[in-house]
Amino acid sequence: MKIMMISFMLVSVYLYHAFFAQASDSLTSVSGDYYIISLKYNSEDNFLKRNVYAPFGLTQCYLLPDMADKLKSLESILKEKKLKLVFYDCFRPLSVQKAMWQILPDSRYVANPKSGSNHNRGAAVDVGLADENGSLLLMPSNFDNFTPKAWINYKCSLEEIQKCENRNLLNDLMKQAGLIGISSEWWHFQLPKAKQYPLIPTSVWSSK
Numbered sequence: 618m619k620i621m622m623i624s625f626m627l628v629s630v631y632l633y634h635a636f637f638a639q640a641s642d643s644l645t646s647v648s649g650d651y652y653i654i655s656l657k658y659n660s661e662d663n664f665l666k667r668n669v670y671a672p673f674g675l676t677q678c679y680l681l682p683d684m685a686d687k688l689k690s691l692e693s694i695l696k697e698k699k700l701k702l703v704f705y706d707c708f709r710p711l712s713v714q715k716a717m718w719q720i721l722p723d724s725r726y727v728a729n730p731k732s733g734s735n736h737n738r739g740a741a742v743d744v745g746l747a748d749e750n751g752s753l754l755l756m757p758s759n760f761d762n763f764t765p766k767a768w769i770n771y772k773c774s775l776e777e778i779q780k781c782e783n784r785n786l787l788n789d790l791m792k793q794a795g796l797i798g799i800s801s802e803w804w805h806f807q808l809p810k811a812k813q814y815p816l817i818p819t820s821v822w823s824s825k
């Protein structure tokens with residue numbers, strides 16, 4: 618019985634490491650002519666007011682390959698429309714998720730690190746749009762705004778109608794790529810069934 622228990626434990630530890638090592642290895646760095654990488658958590662311009670990616674040396678956009686491929690499929694339409702995708706967040710380490718939860722422990726806005734955000738799986742992106750010169754297309758709210766202006770069905774006044782049109786354009790493009798949005802954040806899109814992908818532990822990421 619004791620030997621069986623020990624064997625079971627060893628196999629579990631092995632599987633745990635194999636599983637997460639594979640998850641981490643499968644992250645791919647995303648870049649291209651039609652992308653602007655502007656990770657908000659790699660700056661102090663975020664609701665945490667500090668650079669929480671610097672300790673991880675996280676300066677690039679990492680995503681699961683399937684996610685990266687879906688976004689790549691938009692290249693020709695971005696070119697045709699003279700637009701660029703602006704990446705505000707991609708893969709996010711779990712320890713950053715914990716820091717966010719400490720500041721705002723409200724699952725309407727921040728995912729509880731116990732269940733994790735799909736960003737911790739490399740299966741979500743936060744994006745905006747820019748013109749070909751890199752000037753941002755205005756949206757109804759700024760990124761990481763926690764008011765109804767960030768909601769996907771927020772109705773703009775006549776004076777601000779262009780902002781809602783920009784948001785709808787972003788939504789259409791991401792839908793075309795096969796990604797799914799959420800109702801409370803115009804900038805967030807994820808893989809269908811994103812939760813089936815494993816959370817990538819910070820320890821695995823840090824040793825990358």
Ligand SMILES: [Zn+2]
Nearest residue numbers: 741742743805
């Ligand atoms: Zn997001």
